[in-house]
Amino acid sequence: MKQIRTSYSKGFTLIELMIVMAGVAILIAIALPSYRAYVLRADASRAEQEIQQISLKLNHHKSRNFNYKGFSTGATAPVILPVGAxxxxxxxxxxxxxxxDPSKTLTDTTALGQNWVIRAEASDPNNFTFLFNSSGLRCKNKATSNVTYTTCGTGVEPW
Structure with a gap:
């Protein structure tokens, strides 16, 4: 009796590899925009937290000095996020x-120091620029040019 020998390949065919590559490409196409949105939200959240920390420091400074005059965020102005970037x-x-008078810093000797305004400008045009002041105005806008030291302009969102 003649023995039938079958030989099996231990590799993948080109078709199988192409199907796997197409599947990976689809997963990447779905995952990258979601990851990008996550990174933008995380950066914006970090900026919000830093603004709130600075506002606490400002209020602490006023409780000791009876005004905001002379307040400094430290050796580097403006504050850069992430730190050291x-x-x-x-x-x-x-x-x-x-x-x-938003044209003056609080360390300026001619500043009144009775109120403050904090502006966090995003370097990414797809992320928010924030505005927060001592009167309670808190807003954000994706159009950086709309956010001055007094208003968030059109397209404003609360935060």
Whole structure:
């Protein structure tokens, strides 16, 4: 009796590899936009937290000095997020100004120091720029050019 020998390949066919590659491409196409949105939300959340920390420091400064005059965020102004970032890795620049005259910082000797305004400018045009002041105005806007030190302009969202 003649024995029939079958030989099986131990590799993959080109068709099988192409199907797997198509599946991986579909997963990447779904995952990347979701991840990008997550990163933007995380950066915005970090900026919100830093703004609130600065506002607490401002109120602490006022409780000791009876005004905001002379308040400084530290050696570096503006505050950069993430801390220590440079160039294209900077996500936010946070500046603190006199609320009565936003052209002056609170360390300016001619500043009144009775009010403050904090602006966090996003470096990514797809992320929010924030505005927060001592009168309670809190807003955010994706159009950075609409956010001045006094208003968030059109397209404003509360936060």
């Amino acid at each position: 440079t160039g294209s890795t900077v996500k936010y620049k946070i500046t603190v100004r006199d609320g009565d």
